[in-house]
Amino acid sequence: MKLNIRKIIGTVLIAGCWLLGNSASANLSCPTENQINVQFDNGAAWQMCWDSRIRENIVLSEVHYQPVNTEPYSVFNSLRLSQLHVTYDDSNVTYNDVTQFGLGAGYISTLTEADCPGGTLANIGGRAGMCTLLSTGDDTYTTANETRKSQSLSVFSVSQVGAYAYLITWKFFADGSVEPSVGAAGALQRSSDDEASPFGRKLEGVPEKSWLSHTHNYYWQLDFDLGTEATDDIVSELNFITDTDGRRSRQRQTFTIEAARAIEPANMRAWIINDLAATDTAPGYLIEPVNHGHTHVNTPVNEFTEYDFFVTKQKDCERFVSENAKFNPDCDENILQFVDNESIENEDVVLWHRVSFHHVPRNEDRHVMHSHWDGFVMEARNLNQQTPGHSGAIAEATTTALAAVEETSALAVSSSDSSFGCSLSPKSNPIQKTDLMLLVLGVLALRLGRRYLHIAAAMHADNATYQAKSTIVPSFEDCCADIPMRTARQPSTRVTSGFCSPRTVRRKP
């Protein structure tokens, strides 16, 4: 442990020296005391500004990642926890903790050095309210000859709202990836005097009460600005469709208008944002919604809970997922109203993502709760030209495999499409026709009223499984209708799309 602390202190000192003498630092507009700079052992670095606001508490801005031996690269214009819902199982009331109470100002807990070992405490309104902390984790890569442990910078602050303590954390990794998370701790907030209440649990030592189960629904706002231009980021959805034989085909579809999307577990749906081009090799970030074993859907109260991911055109007044107009009267009230069919082509885009946590009280939660962590990873892709920190030595297995694919490529290319049963070639793929129809319907719907644009019936998840078949790929369904997969409900109609054919990408000079 002593060794770790020495290492961390050493790294910070090195980072400081490096930053003082390095002309390649990002030009951050914030005062020095609001800057966070760190360099890792592998040579990569992060630079950003931070601020504490009454509602969101920590807002990070001008976030730059600097890959090894290159210039700082802009990643985010801003990052914030945009809303935090608490919904108890016994009522239809949803608390909007960010906008009803706020996570900043008087709600910030004072941290001690013990809370931030080896790290740096920052002052917020006269108290130690934020910690920045370097740590070493598990392997970032391991081969037969080389291994390296991951390093990351954690930025966290704690907000006490009622009985709950929220540990709001942003983790920036040396490979460029970013992991926002929230730890829910503190104490149980609500109980029922009806000990037999079906909405909660009776715990040992409190025979007269039932402690209520509840959901924490976290929404993050991710204002990406990849590279030098804010308006050239492209957002796509990836789906992996399994054909009759068992092969999985990747389908990539680019958003051209604002959209609200739900998870699709059987297709391993993911979302990706790229700089300049919607290609495999363009720098970008991938969001795989793997922490979605639980999803809070409460459409009678909040229609937007049907969705897990949103892409919108950037607007300063669109800050909060719900109760937005309360603080931004010239803007819409909630995220689903933000998604109003505006074009996002050549526009600055904002992503929104949510994760739900349903908390069932247990004896251990009396009298203080141990934190339950929820979050997701934004995986950096192609920000580094190769594995960061690696020597560059190519393994024999890789060389052999590369040679093998060259030898067999002619045969593979000529026989591949005809052997799979379902042709999904771009030219014949009626997805584009379908989406064109959806767009036409969307325009018609716009005339009928903006509200109905957002209504998107969704997959029903009250059975044991989600849909095994994609709801967005009717061409594939038509082609592979007899796929013998697990019992699945028929997909219901979906109208919120935002897809169209891949656009021509404008490359920067």
Place this chain on the structure above:
Amino acid sequence: MKRSRTVLAVLPALVMLWFCNTAAANICSTTLSNLPSGTTPKLIEHTFDSGASWTLCAHIDRQAGLTISQLHYGAPNEQKIKVLETAALGQILFKYDEDISARHWLAEFGLGGDNHIQANQSLCPTGDMIPLATNEQLCTEVRDLNNLTSLRKSVSLRRRALSLHAWSGVGAYRIEQAWQFTEDGNINPTVRLGGVLNRFTKNVRFGSDIGLDGALAANASMLFTWKLDFNINNTPTNDIVEEVEFVPFVTDVVRRTISLKRLQTESLHNVNRRRFRGWLVKDENISSGPDFDTRIGYLLDPQSSGYSHTSRTDNWSLFDMALTRRVPCEQLASGNATHQRDCGDDLDDFINGESLVAADPVMWFSLARQFIAKSEDYPAINTRSASFSLIPFDWSSSTPFSDLPE
């Protein structure tokens, strides 16, 4: 005379120490009947400053790799109670997208034997390397969790965790099996996949361009399955498994009531995301409190089950959780008959309607993940991981951390 008294005083302590060590060692040596001769699981114990403690045995199985047995947890100021009889990976399915079917890594290659990679200083820079059998070595580490685990009214405490790590090689891939045991009783099994790229394609449907002059790195899907043989309070045949859900209250979809359904026969199950489905394993008789309202147990929290596996060949792999009655020869989720000739081949064979009442239930939990290559995966794969949590549920009558005021 003075020396004699000293010897007399110290002798009982030495005898007690010898007895305890012998008893502990016996815990590890007598429990697994199907181990190869000469294999003795290693006893690993750790007590945190708070008084919380873990005791377990560990060995490297030829097929499953790192295998945990006789796992006991003691909350601070409470006696240790047995949680698991054995726990290990039950299978890894690995399928390139352009292939029709998956490889069954544990059955076809195994994570032990020659595929085990001994922990060394570079793999285990801040932990202890623990030798097991010949040419077997794992890494144990006590790590600060780097977060505030309990916090109220500006009273915060960090928590620590004991973790075990073992590495294996399957072809050019590297697999790390890790088991983390936190101070507050959580069990977090993890698998990490690394190594080097060793499959390429020319077909854009099945690969990712990482800038290698036309050769695309092959995309793949994985399914990691763990086998968890609970034995709560050392009475395996009175462990019961309940499916926990939160269902709409009558017609009011907004309000939710808790639903507990006891699973009484072998069966396959999926997560139900909108009903917050989870699975609770608990002892039928033992309570942690004087009111006897609850039973001690562990909750399998499927929060990291955001993806589902698809397959045309392995029906069982379409499900997130399987529940079977313990049969010693049922070791692997698939490809089992290759190594256990008189036994079923996979979970679809194992699940044949047997009752779980007054039987020892075994839980098989799976997580699906995918690999989409990027430039950072060349020359070395940027490690991908899958992990889930087993959470103590009513194990204590209240928080066992008495250093936190109400």
